[in-house]
Amino acid sequence: MSPITIRRRTAAALTAALLVPLAACGKSDDKKAAADPTPEPKAVNLTVLAASSLTDVFKTAGEAYQKSHPGTKITFSFAGSQELAAQVKQGAPADALVTADTKTMDGLKAETGDATIIAKNRLVIAAGKANPFKIDELKDLADTKIKVVLAAPEVPVGRYSKQILDAQKIEVKPVSQEPNVRAVLSKVELGEADAGLVYKTDSAKSGDKVVAVDIPDEQNAVASYPAATLKQSKNATDAAAFVAWLSTPEAQKILQDAGFQKA
Incomplete structure (x- = not known):
């Protein structure tokens, strides 16, 4: 070779x-x-406008949703439902809306998708620490010696408050009318008012700062919380997924653990 x-x-x-x-x-x-x-999950940023009374529970719900939906970040904007409605009508960039009443949501049908009730709530009397005036029923709020604070009548909780007081023919002259339920609660917590009408779920977060006085069902009002996507959303599919999730067993447990009633 x-x-x-x-x-x-x-x-x-x-x-x-x-x-x-x-x-x-x-x-x-x-x-x-x-x-x-498996490809990397796409990054999605959702902005949800929500009623003030959902502040605490939605923080927990948001964390749970983000954990089960990698890549999705939810930013909540909390305010009175009437303020949220004004933001929607002004075109504020957001993807979904949850109000504390159906009336406000119904007024936004041109701007939203179909609404779904996700939870319910009831009112209680929030009395000052140790309840010095021994308030134990609605009619006690008519006592002029007691400084009562209510939400403004255009706010859902203010409208519910007027509804139950009128039904019992109880005349209350509030020392102030606040823009949302958290502001009412804050006045009582700080001692600037002796009592106020708030949602049961809000009073539960105050610990011993206030005494929650239950209102009998026959004298009370039921607050319904509808959720809907916003037509102006740039993340329509993801917004719809979040709204649908709010009715799942996981989300409902979070809401009910916080004191909200089943929808």
Whole structure:
């Protein structure tokens, strides 16, 4: 065999030896790609406008939703329902809306998708620490010695308050009318008022700062919380997914653990 032939065969053998690990590497990469086909979740930022009385529970719900929906971040904007409605009508950038009454939501049908009731609530009397005036029923709020604070009548909780007081023919002259339920509660907590009408779920968060006095069902009002997507949303599919999730067993448990009633 000539030296040239020997050199050629040696070069061919070396080339084949080099190609084997490369081929094996290619097969390994192919197997790895086949075993891990899941793409990175897309990043989604949702803005949800929500009634003030949902402040605490929605923070918990938002964390739970983000955990089960990687890549999704939810930012909540809390205010009185009437303020939220004004924001929607002014075109504020948001994806979903949850109000504390159906009346406000019904007034936004041109701006929202179909609404779904996700929870209910009831009113209680929030009396000052240790309840010094011994308030134990609605008619006690008519006592002029007691400083009572209510939400403004255009606010859902203010409208519910007027409804139950009028039904019992109880005249109350509030020392102030506040823009949302949290403001009413704050006045009582700080001692700037002796009592106020708030949602049961809000009073529960005050600890011993207030005394919650239950109102009998026959004298009370039921607050319904509808949720809907906003037509102006740039994340329509993801917004609809979040609204639908609010009716799932996971979300309902979070709401009911916080004191909200089943929808």
